[in-house]
Amino acid sequence: xxxxxxxxxxxxxxxxxxxxxxxxxxxxxxxxxxxxxxxxxxxxxxxxxxxxxxxxxxxxxxxxxxxxxxxxxxxxxxxxxxxxxxxxxxxxxxxxxxxxxxxxxxxxxxxxx
Numbered sequence: 001x002x003x004x005x006x007x008x009x010x011x012x013x014x015x016x017x018x019x020x021x022x023x024x025x026x027x028x029x030x031x032x033x034x035x036x037x038x039x040x041x042x043x044x045x046x047x048x049x050x051x052x053x054x055x056x057x058x059x060x061x062x063x064x065x066x067x068x069x070x071x072x073x074x075x076x077x078x079x080x081x082x083x084x085x086x087x088x089x090x091x092x093x094x095x096x097x098x099x100x101x102x103x104x105x106x107x108x109x110x111x112x113x
Contacts, residue, residue, distance in 0.1 A: 046065065046066070047065075048063050048064065048065050049063075049064045049065075050062070050063055050064075051064070057076060057077050058074055058075060058076045058077060059074075059075045060072060060073070060074055060075075061073040061074075061075070068089070069086065070085070070086050070089070071083060071084065071085045071086065072084040072085075072093065082095060082096065083095070083096040084096070
């Protein structure tokens with residue numbers, strides 16, 4: 001019972017600043033100016049295009065920018081995905097089991113369930 005009273009008192013002290021915010025001297029924020037005219041418009045050709053192909057025992061994802069294939073992700077049905085990356089842009093792909101320096105695109109797994 002003593003702990004519950006202490007917890008309620010602590011919550012009341014922590015919430016006091018929220019109830020004290022009845023200010024009337026607030027000013028509206030200024031209007032955001034438009035972007036400068038020299039900025040380039042969005043170019044969809046620079047965005048990566050991903051093609052996903054599902055096969056019997058694997059899924060293949062092909063990543064392209066401006067029509068050029070630069071990375072392939074292969075996800076087997078049973079196993080760990082791996083990447084084939086064209087680092088030089090000459091069409092020769094090298095296998096990457098795990099990211100290793102130098103990394104072109106971060107591909108870390110944050111968590112799996």
